[in-house]
Amino acid sequence: MDYFHNMDYFHKFGIYTTIMNFERTKEKLHILADAAKYDVSCSSSGSNRSNKNKGLGNSTGMGICHSYTEDGRCVSLLKILLTNHCIFDCAYCVTRKSNDIKRAAFKIQEVVDLTINFYRRNYIEGLFLSSGIFKSPDFTMERLIAVAKKLREEENFNGYIHLKSIPGASDELMYEAGLYADRLSVNIEIPTISGLKLLAPDKKHEDFLKPMFKVKNEIIRYTSEKKIIRSTPKYAPAGQSTQMIVGATGESDKDIMYSATHFYKKYNMKRVYYSGYVPVANDSRLPAIGTQVPMLRENRLYQTDWLLRFYGFSVNELLNDTHPNLDITVDPKLSWALRNLNLFPVNINTSDRQMLARIPGVGMRSVHKIIKARTFRNLNWEHLKKIGVALNRAKYFILCDSQDWERKDLEAEQIKGLILKTSSGKFRNQYSSQLSLFN
Amino acid sequence: METLEQTNKSFETKSRTFIYDGSFNGFLTAVFIGFEQKMSHADIQPNTSVQNGLFTETETIFTNLEKAKRVWNGVKNRSSTAIKNIYFAFLSEQKGIEPLLYCYIQKLMQCTENNTSNFTDDCILKINQLAHKVGREKHRMEAFVRFQLTKDDVYFAIIEPDFNVLPLVSKHFRSRYADQQWIIYDAKRNYGLYFNLEAVEIVNLDLQNTFANSIHENTAFKSEEYDYQQLWNNYFQSTNIKSRINKKLHTQHVPKRYWKYLSEKKVS
Numbered sequence: 001m002d003y004f005h006n007m008d009y010f011h012k013f014g015i016y017t018t019i020m021n022f023e024r025t026k027e028k029l030h031i032l033a034d035a036a037k038y039d040v041s042c043s044s045s046g047s048n049r050s051n052k053n054k055g056l057g058n059s060t061g062m063g064i065c066h067s068y069t070e071d072g073r074c075v076s077l078l079k080i081l082l083t084n085h086c087i088f089d090c091a092y093c094v095t096r097k098s099n100d101i102k103r104a105a106f107k108i109q110e111v112v113d114l115t116i117n118f119y120r121r122n123y124i125e126g127l128f129l130s131s132g133i134f135k136s137p138d139f140t141m142e143r144l145i146a147v148a149k150k151l152r153e154e155e156n157f158n159g160y161i162h163l164k165s166i167p168g169a170s171d172e173l174m175y176e177a178g179l180y181a182d183r184l185s186v187n188i189e190i191p192t193i194s195g196l197k198l199l200a201p202d203k204k205h206e207d208f209l210k211p212m213f214k215v216k217n218e219i220i221r222y223t224s225e226k227k228i229i230r231s232t233p234k235y236a237p238a239g240q241s242t243q244m245i246v247g248a249t250g251e252s253d254k255d256i257m258y259s260a261t262h263f264y265k266k267y268n269m270k271r272v273y274y275s276g277y278v279p280v281a282n283d284s285r286l287p288a289i290g291t292q293v294p295m296l297r298e299n300r301l302y303q304t305d306w307l308l309r310f311y312g313f314s315v316n317e318l319l320n321d322t323h324p325n326l327d328i329t330v331d332p333k334l335s336w337a338l339r340n341l342n343l344f345p346v347n348i349n350t351s352d353r354q355m356l357a358r359i360p361g362v363g364m365r366s367v368h369k370i371i372k373a374r375t376f377r378n379l380n381w382e383h384l385k386k387i388g389v390a391l392n393r394a395k396y397f398i399l400c401d402s403q404d405w406e407r408k409d410l411e412a413e414q415i416k417g418l419i420l421k422t423s424s425g426k427f428r429n430q431y432s433s434q435l436s437l438f439n
Numbered sequence: 440m441e442t443l444e445q446t447n448k449s450f451e452t453k454s455r456t457f458i459y460d461g462s463f464n465g466f467l468t469a470v471f472i473g474f475e476q477k478m479s480h481a482d483i484q485p486n487t488s489v490q491n492g493l494f495t496e497t498e499t500i501f502t503n504l505e506k507a508k509r510v511w512n513g514v515k516n517r518s519s520t521a522i523k524n525i526y527f528a529f530l531s532e533q534k535g536i537e538p539l540l541y542c543y544i545q546k547l548m549q550c551t552e553n554n555t556s557n558f559t560d561d562c563i564l565k566i567n568q569l570a571h572k573v574g575r576e577k578h579r580m581e582a583f584v585r586f587q588l589t590k591d592d593v594y595f596a597i598i599e600p601d602f603n604v605l606p607l608v609s610k611h612f613r614s615r616y617a618d619q620q621w622i623i624y625d626a627k628r629n630y631g632l633y634f635n636l637e638a639v640e641i642v643n644l645d646l647q648n649t650f651a652n653s654i655h656e657n658t659a660f661k662s663e664e665y666d667y668q669q670l671w672n673n674y675f676q677s678t679n680i681k682s683r684i685n686k687k688l689h690t691q692h693v694p695k696r697y698w699k700y701l702s703e704k705k706v707s
Contacts, residue, residue: 029674069680070685121588
């Protein structure tokens with residue numbers, strides 16, 4: 001390999017620049033990954049970008065989690081901030097202006113090099129790039145787009161790119177962002193307008209909604225134009241998402257889920273994420289540092305989200321003025337079923353898909369199997385167990401090909417008691433009234 | 440009279456063992472011959488682990504691509520799910536998988552309707568579950584492969600999967616890393632895939648050194664390789680939220696048996 005060939009190689013793989021500043025890059029990566037970790041979105045699915053002309057990478061419909069952190073969250077994308085310099089002072093945010101922390105900023109080329117080299121080693125599915133807002137929203141958005149553009153056009157990169165829509169960014173930039181990114185997201189963070197006024201006084205609610213609205217309309221335009229002109233350039237094929245912080249401003253589960261439903265319906269969101277607030281400031285408006293992260297509540301909200309998106313529930317069945325908060329001790333479907341015992345028992349062998357999906361302990365996978373299997377014969381307890389139904393919950397709500405019916409004439413409270421007694425929840429220690437002796 | 444004849448027949452066939460070469464085509468050939476001889480059960484075993492009964496008669500099956508293809512097409516015409524399930528379950532390499540698959544194929548061919556989704560049948564459910572397990576392992580390998588760049592510009596990775604999933608991941612890596620040379624080597628089964636920028640070929644290597652994620656650097660790799668591993672390792676630490684620690688969930692997602700080749704799990 002001659003000298004010039006060698007240099008060419010270095011440029012191609014971006015190793016040259018990175019070697020030079022290895023220690024500095026390491027420090028920046030530490031600061032800017034640490035600051036980005038509170039964004040919980042890690043999805044790398046739903047896109048469709050194939051590898052053309054022997055380029056690098058592809059993204060199929062299915063995402064891949066390449067690793068998991070010790071807190072059990074998926075690592076699928078290189079999730080970093082371009083910079084943690086920020087002109088805003090949002091109380092809940094670790095990079096707020098008034099916070100005394102180390103600041104750093106990546107060069108565009110550095111982010112490109114890191115992404116490419118991590119991707120080539122199969123560490124990641126792609127890049128998740130967010131940023132503190134420096135100078136102005138448009139100035140910041142331009143830099144984010146520059147990274148994505150460079151990856152797509154110069155590196156022939158077909159992996160996944162998730163860009164943050166910066167609140168207040170112009171429509172022109174949001175259009176350009178969608179040409180290079182697979183997914184765009186803007187985090188609403190605070191589910192209520194009053195909460196936002198309290199914690200982020202210099203941000204306007206409309207600033208969050210504007211880029212969201214633009215992206216939604218562009219996606220609609222793209223899908224309709226695509227039908228006529230096949231070569232219409234892709235626009236954010238994996239759609240957009242948003243995130244809400246849970247447990248920072250005393251909002252109810254109803255507030256959160258109603259506003260999530262609003263975003264799903266009004267903005268065609270692919271996902272709404274719920275992030276249990278991790279205290280990062282000593283501020284009288286917020287839970288103090290050291291307060292436990294509301295992980296169980298977060299879990300219940302995700303379960304509700306799934307019931308809304310995949311199980312055919314509507315939000316007012318699960319949360320309403322009489323039940324503004326989810327039951328912490330049992331999952332939301334079981335909680336709903338216990339309030340509506342008049343709809344049960346459901347006959348496994350005759351009921352329709354919608355009703356099967358409403359039985360506690362029966363997931364969509366089991367629903368599918370039940371419907372397939374029952375065309376061959378009537379199902380009994382043994383079949384259901386083998387298929388994978390969680391009978392410890394389901395048995396009180398179903399009839400099958402057997403004389404036994406578990407519920408008999410039990411009341412809702414009795415059923416709940418029996419289920420709790422025979423199961424072991426992963427968060428049980430958090431709400432058990434029984435004192436444990438040894439911890 | 441007829442019933443006696445049938446029992447006799449099944450008695451005869453029960454005590455016959457087919458030995459095949461361990462390849463999928465070899466197995467399909469054995470199935471073909473089993474069907475040809477109208478055997479109700481077929482004790483099919485790979486030549487690597489033959490267990491003979493005292494009075495069993497063994498018959499060596501020579502792989503015949505033509506016969507294998509006929510079984511493949513026959514099943515595929517019935518159901519594409521079935522052919523996928525059969526191939527995936529076969530790669531699980533579980534002991535006694537062959538007779539179970541034979542029974543599965545029999546059930547499939549006997550029935551006029553598509554009964555691959557008859558989950559009340561033990562044999563069908565079992566094959567389904569095994570195929571599901573192998574599918575999960577395939578997906579895991581797509582995630583857990585960690586390439587290291589060698590001095591001759593080959594991205595090199597070692598895996599030790601529970602099941603023989605290398606044939607299943609080839610396409611994924613080929614379409615993803617079309618512009619780099621790579622090798623994924625199954626150290627457990629001692630063969631690997633090498634992509635030479637044009638096509639994937641099967642290679643057997645004599646691995647003298649261990650390439651696990653130990654802190655000892657190996658001279659086969661470029662020096663900047665270890666810089667990137669360090670960056671990745673640091674990233675992995677920084678992105679963790681300590682106040683949300685949940686080690687149980689962590690090991691559930693990344694079981695310990697895979698840590699050996701994960702660079703972010705490097706032991707110091």
